[in-house]
Amino acid sequence: MTDLKLNSNTTKPSRRRYLSALGLFGLSSWMIPSWVIAKKPEAMEVIAKIVGSNSIRDGRVKLIIPPLVESGNLVVLKLSVESPMTANDYVKAVHVIAEGNPLPNIFTAYFTPRSGRADLTTRVRLADSQRVWAIAQMSDGSFWQGYADTLVTLSACTELV
Numbered sequence: 552m553t554d555l556k557l558n559s560n561t562t563k564p565s566r567r568r569y570l571s572a573l574g575l576f577g578l579s580s581w582m583i584p585s586w587v588i589a590k591k592p593e594a595m596e597v598i599a600k601i602v603g604s605n606s607i608r609d610g611r612v613k614l615i616i617p618p619l620v621e622s623g624n625l626v627v628l629k630l631s632v633e634s635p636m637t638a639n640d641y642v643k644a645v646h647v648i649a650e651g652n653p654l655p656n657i658f659t660a661y662f663t664p665r666s667g668r669a670d671l672t673t674r675v676r677l678a679d680s681q682r683v684w685a686i687a688q689m690s691d692g693s694f695w696q697g698y699a700d701t702l703v704t705l706s707a708c709t710e711l712v
Contacts, residue, residue: 591650591651591655593650593655594648594649594650594655594684597648597655597656598648598684598686601646601686601688601694602686602694605692605693605694606694607686607694607695607696608693608694608695608696609695609696609697610633610695610697611632611633611634611687611695611697612630612631612632612633612645612685612686612687612695612696612697613629613630613631613632613633613697614628614629614630614647614683614684614685614697614698614699615628615629615630615699616628616629616683616699616700616701617701618699618700618701618702619701619702619704620677620701620702620703620704621704621705622703622704622705623676623677623678623679623703623705623706624676624705625674625676626674626675626676626677626701626703627672627673627674628647628672628673628674628675628683629670629671629672630645630647630660630670630671630672630685631668631669631670631671632645632669632670632687632695634669634687634689636662636664636666636667636668636669637664638664639690640689640690640691641662641663641664641666641669641689641690642662642666642669642687642688642689642690643661643662643688643689643690644659644660644661644662644687644688645659645660645662645669645671645685645686645687645688646658646659646685646686646688647659647660647675647683647684647685647686648683648684648685648686649675649677649678649681649683649684650681650682650683650684651677651678651679651680651681652676652677652678652679652681653678657675657683658673658675669687677701677703677706678703678706679703679706680700680701680702680703681700681701681703682698682699682700683698683699683700683701684696684697684698685697685698
């Protein structure tokens, strides 16, 4: 077995230790601002219009988007909501909101008990790297949410000035 030689100057922090410490404390997000995902006011307004004064709970909604997308023109989005889909307990609607798009409310899908399952797969356009939200409205009036983050290398939506 080989012996490891320790640096005689162990009290002086090395560059590697310094960068590791930054990562541990979450400060590395300042160095890479594209990874910092925050709600934008436009998206918050859309969500507020959908849910009103009701609270939104986490869970039951599974949203799958590739974490890295080369082009935002056609991004595959898979969505499912846990629900028995009976006459008394079913998903009424699912609202999909993309924070970074010029128009955040991408689409709304409506379901009935006759839908059988609250699952869908579609393609959407994404303007930029962002968090995409799915908010499910249940028949009992409750709201459930799920989200997925994605990194888009080529924007699909552009705003004309």
